[in-house]
């Protein structure tokens with residue numbers, strides 16, 4: 001089966017791959033925090049963050065299609081915002097059109113707001129993707145555990161990650177099984193109805209499988225603790241990296257205050 | 262005779278949403294014995310393995326490697342019982358083969374060097390050297406099964422319990438598995454429909470039907486008894502049928 005793999009390139013050997021996972025996690029959070037704290041409708045302070053991410057992207061030799069594909073996967077949410085804001089935000093209309101009984105105003109303010117939110121969302125998603133592209137997922141988990149993130153939360157994340165695969169597997173198996181029988185055709189109404197049925201079964205199957213996997217873990221002594229076979233250590237370069245990221249986040253916020261008061 | 266390594270007395274279990282899967286099953290296995298568990302679909306064989314590890318709360322007495330199974334001792338029991346599930350996708354849950362095989366030894370609290378020794382030993386036993394960094398969910402069925410077996414071998418359990426280990430294997434993979442199982446020194450429980458494999462690997466065979474032991478004896482005797490097998494929905498193994 002073929003999935004879009006989240007950490008497909010995480011086993012690389014570049015300098016950024018070799019940075020400490022806990023440090024990289026903190027750095028990612030710093031960049032995301034900086035992004036979020038930039039004032040509404042302000043674009044300029046986001047530029048240094050984007051440049052820094054592009055540099056990290058290049059340093060990790062992350063293939064561009066990899067990032068673009070995954071950004072697309074997480075984008076539907078951003079897309080909803082981007083489509084809705086221009087017509088929901090009151091302001092100076094730049095384009096008006098009729099939609100059945102309604103008149104829709106696309107406003108300039110709405111467009112700016114939508115663009116700004118989309119930019120912030122994409123930057124945050126990009127930062128997260130880059131972390132995952134240059135750090136194996138279990139290292140991220142260990143990093144979080146070392147940052148004293150509560151164990152329950154880290155374990156939940158680990159399970160979530162595994163269950164995502166299970167869910168995708170089940171979806172794929174069931175779609176294949178169904179397509180093998182209906183040839184992928186049939187009237188839309190029937191396909192929709194069977195789609196709803198499939199969702200219910202999907203939930204139950206995933207639940208069953210998740211339980212069996214939990215058993216497989218328990219059979220091998222799992223009691224909710226993550227053990228770290230390989231310990232990594234923060235070194236000078238890691239501290240430097242974290243300091244750089246924090247400085248970058250602060251710079252974005254500072255630039256925001258300086259430019260827009 | 263030595264103290265049994267596995268003892269079940271009048272074990273019963275009913276699924277909350279379904280049938281009574283185990284209906285008073287009694288069985289005793291001596292250390293080092295290799296036992297085949299055969300029977301029709303739905304006989305309760307898989308449920309029996311789950312009950313041994315304490316995953317389904319069965320009634321009756323279950324003793325594994327000297328520990329009487331209760332809620333409090335399930336962890337100790339699982340330490341001595343290596344369970345390989347019917348579906349290898351259930352068994353493999355880590356991002357890389359090597360992490361999956363290390364999972365058991367690491368949770369047992371072994372030192373890093375010892376973990377590495379165990380992992381390499383297990384990979385070697387199942388002939389998966391070079392697969393360390395592969396993703397388990399991207400392996401072929403046969404490779405997945407061998408990886409699943411390795412995850413348990415690395416824990417060096419006293420008892421190894423395998424649920425339909427040869428299902429979906431090609432002839433070569435099956436032959437390889439038979440050699441592997443025949444070379445193990447631990448106590449072995451093999452659930453399966455592959456009677457030829459059981460005939461080759463296990464000296465003793467237990468027929469399970471409707472949640473109970475229906476017959477128990479030397480494999481050659483049980484698996485050579487056409488009437489007995491047919492009355493439990495089974496057929497003579499090809500290896501014996503050919504000789505008749």
Ligand SMILES: Nc1ncnc2c1ncn2[C@@H]1O[C@H](COP(=O)(O)OP(=O)(O)O)[C@@H](O)[C@H]1O
Pocket residue numbers: 276277278279280281282300301302303304305306307308309
């Ligand atoms: N999760 C479950 N929920 C309800 N009933 C189950 C479940 N798993 C198995 N059963 C039922 O329990 C009986 C024994 O099943 P199982 O132990 O899987 O048999 P076997 O492995 O011998 O084929 C069957 O009747 C089966 O339908």
Ligand SMILES: [Mg+2]
Pocket residue numbers: 306307308347424
């Ligand atoms: Mg079964």
